[in-house]
Amino acid sequence: MIEVKVPATSANMGPGFDCLGIAVNMYNKFAVEEIENGLIFQGGDEKYNNEENLVYVAMKKCFDKIGYKPKGLKICIENDIPISRGLGSSAACVVGGIVCANELAGGILTRQELLELAVEMEGHPDNITPALFGGMTVSIYENNKVYSSSVNVKKGIKFCALIPDFTLSTEKARAVLPKNIEFSQGIFNIGRTALMIAALNNGDFHLIKQACKDKLHEDYRAELIDSFYAVKEECEKLNCLGVYLSGAGPTIMVMLEEENHDFCREIKKFLKSLQSKWEIRELQIDCEGTVVRHVS
Known part of the structure; x- marks a missing residue:
C-alpha cells in the first residue's frame, strides 16, 4: 500500500x-x-x-x-x-x-x-x-x-486562515477578472511581489502590510465574498502583519508574528457578529x- x-x-x-x-x-x-x-x-x-x-x-x-x-x-x-x-x-x-x-x-x-x-x-x-x-x-x-x-522564509511568522462556511469555485472567481489591466497596475503588483519575497526572506516582517497590497484580483473577487472588506479591516486593526485573499477565496489568510497569541481570540469575537459562520485555523508553514x- x-x-x-x-x-x-x-x-x-x-x-x-x-x-x-x-x-x-x-x-x-x-x-x-x-x-x-x-x-x-x-x-x-x-x-x-x-x-x-x-x-x-x-x-x-x-x-x-x-x-x-x-x-x-x-x-x-x-x-x-x-x-x-x-x-x-x-x-x-x-x-x-x-x-x-x-x-x-x-x-x-x-x-x-x-x-x-x-x-x-x-x-x-x-x-x-x-x-x-x-x-x-x-x-x-x-x-x-x-x-x-x-523562498527561504525567516523564522518568526505564522498564519491564521479565516474560513467561511460558503464556497467559491475557482471558475466563478476567475470569471470576474478583467481581460486587460492598466500598465500602472502591473507595475504596482510587480513591486509588491518582489517586496513580499524579500521581506519574508530577510525577516523584514514590518514590510509585509505594504507587500500584501494587490490590484489584479482581490477587489474584483471581494464582491463575491460576504464581509470581505469588514474582515480585512478588522484584521488590520488587530495588528496583523498582513492579510490577503487566499487563492481564489473565499478564505482570508492572515500573517502574524509567531508570538502573537491575541489575534485569534479577538478576531473570533468579531467573526461571531457576521451573518456567515467562520472557522479559524492557526497554521504553520x-x-x-x-x-x-x-x-x-
Missing part, C-alpha cells in the same frame, strides 16, 4: 497572482493499493466516489503517461482541506493522485516530471508547486514547462511538502 500526505496551500499571497504559494500544516491523506479488479473508494465525500473523482483522474493521467495498467484500485481518502475555499484542495488531490500512481508503477517519474504533469492538469503552478515541495515557492508555467524556486510511505 502507498500512503501519501499532501499539505494545503495558500496561493497568490497578495500581489503574486498565479506565481506565489506557500504550504501550510493542514493535510489531505491518500492510501492506495492495487487489487485484483474494480475500483473501490473509502472515505471522502460519497458524491465524489466515482470515476470522476479527481484523485482517480490524476492517477489515470499518470498511468497513461508511464504506460502502466493496474488490474484494479482501492483508494482511501482522508480530507482535512476544505473544498472550494482557496486552500488548494484540488491541487492536493491532483498531486496526491499523481504521486500515488507513480509510486505504484515503481517511481518512474522524477519530481520535476510529476510537477509538470500536475500543473498540466491544474492549469497553473501556484498551488501545485508548494503542495509538492513544501515551503514558499515562486513558479511560472511556460510552453508546458514549470520553472520554480523556493509546512516545509516537507508531499510525503510518501510504503506500507507492507
Whole structure:
C-alpha cells in the first residue's frame, strides 16, 4: 500500500497572482493499493466516489503517461482541506493522485516530471508547486514547462486562515477578472511581489502590510465574498502583519508574528457578529511538502 500526505496551500499571497504559494500544516491523506479488479473508494465525500473523482483522474493521467495498467484500485481518502475555499484542495488531490500512481508503477517519474504533469492538469503552478515541495515557492508555467524556486522564509511568522462556511469555485472567481489591466497596475503588483519575497526572506516582517497590497484580483473577487472588506479591516486593526485573499477565496489568510497569541481570540469575537459562520485555523508553514510511505 502507498500512503501519501499532501499539505494545503495558500496561493497568490497578495500581489503574486498565479506565481506565489506557500504550504501550510493542514493535510489531505491518500492510501492506495492495487487489487485484483474494480475500483473501490473509502472515505471522502460519497458524491465524489466515482470515476470522476479527481484523485482517480490524476492517477489515470499518470498511468497513461508511464504506460502502466493496474488490474484494479482501492483508494482511501482522508480530507482535512476544505473544498472550494482557496486552500488548494484540488491541487492536493491532483498531486496526491499523481504521486500515488507513480509510486505504484515503481517511481518512474522524477519530481520535476510529476510537477509538470500536475500543473498540466491544474492549469497553473501556484498551488501545485508548494503542495509538492513544501515551503514558499515562486513558479511560472511556460510552453508546458514549470520553472520554480523556493523562498527561504525567516523564522518568526505564522498564519491564521479565516474560513467561511460558503464556497467559491475557482471558475466563478476567475470569471470576474478583467481581460486587460492598466500598465500602472502591473507595475504596482510587480513591486509588491518582489517586496513580499524579500521581506519574508530577510525577516523584514514590518514590510509585509505594504507587500500584501494587490490590484489584479482581490477587489474584483471581494464582491463575491460576504464581509470581505469588514474582515480585512478588522484584521488590520488587530495588528496583523498582513492579510490577503487566499487563492481564489473565499478564505482570508492572515500573517502574524509567531508570538502573537491575541489575534485569534479577538478576531473570533468579531467573526461571531457576521451573518456567515467562520472557522479559524492557526497554521504553520509546512516545509516537507508531499510525503510518501510504503506500507507492507
